[in-house]
Amino acid sequence: MVLLHTKKLIVVIIGAFLNALAMNLFLIPAKIYSSGFTGAAQLLSNIFHGGISTGVLLFVLNIPVTILGWMKVGKSFTLYSFISVALMSFFLEVLPIYEVSNDIFLNAVFGGVIMAVGVGFTLKWGASTGGMDIIAMVLSRVKDKPVGTYLFTMNAFIIVTAGYLFGWEKALYTLVALYASTRVIDAIHTRHEKLTVLIVTKKAEELKAAIYAKLVRGITTIPAKGAYTNEHKDVMMIVITRYELFDLERVINEVDPSAFTNVVQTSAVLGFFRKE
Structure with missing residues (x-):
């Protein structure tokens, strides 16, 4: 630290x-x-x-x-x-x-x-x-x-x-x-205020606990399977602000460095998005 x-x-x-x-x-x-x-x-x-x-x-x-x-x-x-x-x-x-x-x-x-x-x-x-x-x-x-x-x-x-x-x-x-x-x-970096992060991982539970300990954000978990390896994985989707990206990257690297992560700009969020 x-x-x-x-x-x-x-x-x-x-x-x-x-x-x-x-x-x-x-x-x-x-x-x-x-x-x-x-x-x-x-x-x-x-x-x-x-x-x-x-x-x-x-x-x-x-x-x-x-x-x-x-x-x-x-x-x-x-x-x-x-x-x-x-x-x-x-x-x-x-x-x-x-x-x-x-x-x-x-x-x-x-x-x-x-x-x-x-x-x-x-x-x-x-x-x-x-x-x-x-x-x-x-x-x-x-x-x-x-x-x-x-x-x-x-x-x-x-x-x-x-x-x-x-x-x-x-x-x-x-x-x-x-x-x-x-x-x-x-x-x-990025000038976009909100970002959608898609994380493909085999350590969804550990990663979920680590993210919740650091960020106050909702996570949607989607079952997935690798097309080439046929391995069962999970896709975790989370919407964050650009200022939380640094902390999220740290968590992912600590828990599952091999996770595939895609960060996408988000133009709008409809529905609940925590602002506090």
Whole structure:
């Protein structure tokens, strides 16, 4: 358990460093905006003409969100998310702002990709970069709408405001950065809020007990038989949120490493889906 948390902390540190690197070397010098609270902090910093840095604003904006996440989302997830935010704010302050290229398109692409690598691996290890991720989770549980709706609304506000205040060309290149970032995050992890996991296993009972000990999710077990081997197995179907994927993967690897697991994006769930 200590080794797991150590690895998770290392991933969070690397993710925060990559996020800050993308901001200070590519996005901030080119005045291209990031997504979520990072983009909001960047926008506010420019409105204040740099009087308050992006790192400080990012940290301040995330304090009330962290309190909300601690009460509504989960302590472990929120703690690691806050550590990620605190480290990113620290790196934003200590790393110099340096323009690597004066080509705005290259800044948009490389900034978006590097940031996405940091965000993607942070998500993959069961944490987040805080901010809008936590707010979207809370709102989606209240209204049961996709998290993407809230992320899109937040990012649209940032882009429109940036375009109105600082020029529409910057806003359009911000869209390029967001597109590159989204594609890379999808490749590393997933942006989909709900996922359906199909597990083909010969250890259904042991796996069921282990999953119930870790997650509060319903499981449907379907009898199955291998077409080639004729072995009798079970297919376990479970719908989870993307933030539970890390824990579920750990459970499967511990109980039945040879299990065949298929993770499918879920656009909607009709019927009961636990939101607490």
